[in-house]
Amino acid sequence: MEQNEQKKTVFSAVQPTGTPTIGNYIGAMKNFVAMQDEHDCIYAVADLHSLTVDIAPAVLRKNVTEMTALFLAIGIDPEKSVFFVQSHVHEHAELTWILNCYTQFGEARRMTQFKEKSAKAPENVNVGLFDYPSLMAADILLYQTDLVPIGKDQMQHLELSRTIAERFNNRNGATFKVPEGVLPKYGKKIQSLGNPSAKMSKSSADANSYVLVLDTPEEIRRKFKRAVTDSDACIRYDPETKPGVSNLLTIYSAFTGKDMAASEKDFGGKDYAYLKDSVSDAVIEGLRPIKERYEKLIADKAYLTAVMKKGAESASYRARRTMSKVWRKLGFVRP
Numbered sequence: 001m002e003q004n005e006q007k008k009t010v011f012s013a014v015q016p017t018g019t020p021t022i023g024n025y026i027g028a029m030k031n032f033v034a035m036q037d038e039h040d041c042i043y044a045v046a047d048l049h050s051l052t053v054d055i056a057p058a059v060l061r062k063n064v065t066e067m068t069a070l071f072l073a074i075g076i077d078p079e080k081s082v083f084f085v086q087s088h089v090h091e092h093a094e095l096t097w098i099l100n101c102y103t104q105f106g107e108a109r110r111m112t113q114f115k116e117k118s119a120k121a122p123e124n125v126n127v128g129l130f131d132y133p134s135l136m137a138a139d140i141l142l143y144q145t146d147l148v149p150i151g152k153d154q155m156q157h158l159e160l161s162r163t164i165a166e167r168f169n170n171r172n173g174a175t176f177k178v179p180e181g182v183l184p185k186y187g188k189k190i191q192s193l194g195n196p197s198a199k200m201s202k203s204s205a206d207a208n209s210y211v212l213v214l215d216t217p218e219e220i221r222r223k224f225k226r227a228v229t230d231s232d233a234c235i236r237y238d239p240e241t242k243p244g245v246s247n248l249l250t251i252y253s254a255f256t257g258k259d260m261a262a263s264e265k266d267f268g269g270k271d272y273a274y275l276k277d278s279v280s281d282a283v284i285e286g287l288r289p290i291k292e293r294y295e296k297l298i299a300d301k302a303y304l305t306a307v308m309k310k311g312a313e314s315a316s317y318r319a320r321r322t323m324s325k326v327w328r329k330l331g332f333v334r335p
């Protein structure tokens, strides 16, 4: 019996567009680590995806190295999981082309992120931006993935990946596993600290609206102090009428591991200043070991390169197996 045959395969990726926010961390990356012991996990830095927005070569290069260090710093163990950089495995680009032919124009056009990103940068509505979900589907389907830990904003893309897989399987016979998305218990959509009705995102113009996982304790405290709440001075979880306070409670629960009832209880009779202080403490303490490990890892470029290389080899092996099935099913003549 092959090793890992009983385990479910997990795949997810993060774009190297700068230091992740605590939204990326709570919504997805924290789950990457949690799933590592029980499952057969494959994680990637989605560098090809980041070309859909304007990114300078020097920035891309720096970001990929930093993201690699960060994956390891949050606790991804390259001995347990496969960790690699997307562009190091050329099958991702190859399968994207094929899946393009299994994706309807209308489906891609309906993607919320495509609409939002094109509205935000009307001068650069490139075909890659439009095609982004096919590349994401290729990432997932190449590894016969069962589970995809993501935040809520990626769920629509995951649904499209499922549609593409089912369409391909219906036309060509069983080829791809149809994956399922996995959302975290708390924090599938961490909201902006400045505007709690919007998603926390580092592309926001307001740098105080997001906390980055490598922010200093002073920055973290300052940002939470300024977080928008409401005027009724009561701490309870109610995202509809109290989005700011609920967002803070969610962040608190995610970092302390307490369930929401226990978190609410911690703040009975307390004021918002106390809540903000406590959230800051929990986030600072939770990020401290990550920052410490990161500082060591980022100084060891040779190790990071070795990790990337080993991961690319394991991922390539698995990707090749799926691709040979795909070529065969479609009738391609192979050399």
Ligand code: TYM
Residues within 6 Å of the ligand: 011, 012, 013, 014, 015, 016, 023, 024, 025, 026, 027, 028, 029, 046, 049, 135, 136, 139, 140, 148, 149, 150, 151, 152, 153, 154, 187, 188, 189, 190, 191, 199, 200, 201
């Ligand atoms: P990216 O790089 O934008 O974000 C990485 C992960 O973080 C989640 N996320 C959030 N979760 C909760 N609250 C937030 N405010 C928040 N902001 C971001 C995202 O949902 C995501 O899970 N296309 C993907 C990367 C990707 C991918 C894949 C993911 C490429 N190929 C295959 C899964 C499977 C992206 O741009 O995520």
